[in-house]
Amino acid sequence: MKKVTIVGAGSVGSTCADVLAKKNFLDEVVLIDIKEGIGEGKALDIWESSAINHFDTRVKGFTNDYTKTIGSDVVVITSGLPRKPGMSRDDLISTNAKIVRSVTNSIMSASPEAIIIIVSNPLDVMTYAAHIESGKTANKVFGQAGVLDTARYRAFIASELSISPMDIQALLMGGHGDTMVPLPRYTTVSGIPVTELIAKDTLEAIVNRTKKGGGEIVNLLGTSAWYAPGASAAQMVESVIQNQNHIFPCCVRLDGQWGLKDVYLGAPVKLGRNGVEEIIEIKLNDQEMALLNTSAGHVKEVMAVYDNIMG
Numbered sequence: 001m002k003k004v005t006i007v008g009a010g011s012v013g014s015t016c017a018d019v020l021a022k023k024n025f026l027d028e029v030v031l032i033d034i035k036e037g038i039g040e041g042k043a044l045d046i047w048e049s050s051a052i053n054h055f056d057t058r059v060k061g062f063t064n065d066y067t068k069t070i071g072s073d074v075v076v077i078t079s080g081l082p083r084k085p086g087m088s089r090d091d092l093i094s095t096n097a098k099i100v101r102s103v104t105n106s107i108m109s110a111s112p113e114a115i116i117i118i119v120s121n122p123l124d125v126m127t128y129a130a131h132i133e134s135g136k137t138a139n140k141v142f143g144q145a146g147v148l149d150t151a152r153y154r155a156f157i158a159s160e161l162s163i164s165p166m167d168i169q170a171l172l173m174g175g176h177g178d179t180m181v182p183l184p185r186y187t188t189v190s191g192i193p194v195t196e197l198i199a200k201d202t203l204e205a206i207v208n209r210t211k212k213g214g215g216e217i218v219n220l221l222g223t224s225a226w227y228a229p230g231a232s233a234a235q236m237v238e239s240v241i242q243n244q245n246h247i248f249p250c251c252v253r254l255d256g257q258w259g260l261k262d263v264y265l266g267a268p269v270k271l272g273r274n275g276v277e278e279i280i281e282i283k284l285n286d287q288e289m290a291l292l293n294t295s296a297g298h299v300k301e302v303m304a305v306y307d308n309i310m311g
Helices: 011-023 038-047 089-110 123-134 146-161 200-211 213-221 227-241 286-310
Strands: 003-007 028-033 058-063 074-077 115-118 141-143 172-174 180-182 246-255 261-272 275-279
Touching: 003 011, 003 089, 011 028, 011 038, 011 227, 028 038, 038 058, 074 089, 074 227, 089 115, 089 123, 089 286, 115 123, 115 227, 123 141, 123 246, 123 261, 123 286, 141 275, 146 172, 146 180, 146 200, 146 213, 146 227, 146 246, 172 286, 180 200, 180 286, 200 213, 227 246, 227 261, 246 275, 261 286
Parallel strands: 003 028, 003 074, 028 058, 074 115, 115 141
Antiparallel strands: 141 246, 172 180, 172 261, 246 261, 261 275
């Protein structure tokens, strides 16, 4: 039986559940939420679409009952609060870390063998928190990071060139957000380097838009994105459960790659049945390496804040 649990039945979590159900490769998707009725209601709504969308995946929702998650192969954690006006970075880290740690403990009690995928923000430090709390090997706990960022990047390139986004292969590294490391050298359109198709200044504008992709959605909607983040998490789940070994940029603990150690950063990995099957240490030029070191420095600062808060 193939079973996936999603903790947090908000917009991102419920979108992830909906995408996974429609792909129809799972036996069961469980939605867990702390708010009474939210997981149950959204799961029921998704299940009621099964006859229309032609899937058999059972979608079930529960309120804070982790016994219903027993036997999960993968757990996606989307829980956490968005940053509110007047809330400092330290406040956000403290609040969401407590949530992620609590959820991780509950998951480990119910499904100790489960692979854990983190979507909660701040993404890099929440992956760190879940990894430490779970006690699992680093390949079993990783974060979404560049899967979402490259999806946005590819969408923007597709719009610029009026082509299918499926023809684009792209890679980004580093932290999730402003310190991400763009890699146009590793971006191609049906094998053609993107630098041959888009002018340098236009490509730089696309990269900058990608860095601020989440903020652009917030400015338009007044809240965070959910369709692309939910679909990105679902794509990662599918690669693991189906043992597809797709290469995605994910937030992982580096252990000497690129000269970096004990820091959680977006890097290209092979995702399969065992989680992160391999971290692919691509060659970076001096400029790219400098950007990656800057990004790593920023993430280490946030990790230090977490360490200080947790004592």
